[in-house]
Amino acid sequence: MTNSFVLVGNVASSLKLSTSPAGVHHCQFSIEHRSIQVEDGLSRQAFVRMKVVATGEWSQRLASELIEGMQIQVTGFINRHESRTGNPVLALHAQQIEMI
Numbered sequence: 001m002t003n004s005f006v007l008v009g010n011v012a013s014s015l016k017l018s019t020s021p022a023g024v025h026h027c028q029f030s031i032e033h034r035s036i037q038v039e040d041g042l043s044r045q046a047f048v049r050m051k052v053v054a055t056g057e058w059s060q061r062l063a064s065e066l067i068e069g070m071q072i073q074v075t076g077f078i079n080r081h082e083s084r085t086g087n088p089v090l091a092l093h094a095q096q097i098e099m100i
Helices: 057-067
Strands: 005-011 016-019 023-039 042-057 071-082 088-099
Touching: 005 042, 023 088, 042 057, 042 071, 057 071
Parallel strands: 042 088
Antiparallel strands: 005 023, 005 071, 016 023, 023 042, 071 088
16 A cells, blocks of 8 residues: 655644653644635636654754745655644654755
8 A cells, every 4th residue: 555645835843842741742733725726617716734754864954944935845754643632633644854
C-alpha cells in the first residue's frame, strides 16, 4: 500500500521545535491551501489547513528557513494524531519541503 501526499500552500502558523526524550528532533507547523477545483464539471472552492510534522536533523533548519505566509510544497505521508483533547487529527509527515 502507498500513503503519499503532496500539498502546496502557505505556512499558516509559527514553527514549534521540540526534541523527544529519545533525542529525536521535531518541527511542527500548519499549512493552509486555498484553490478552485473542478469537480464533475463544476468549480468549487477547496480549503484545508493541516498540521505538518518534520522529523530528524533537517527539521531544525526549518525554523530559520520558513516564515509565516511563505508558499511551500510539502511531500510526505498522512497519519492520524490525537489532539490534546483526544480528538483525531490528520497530520502531514513531511519527507520533503520545497520553497516556491
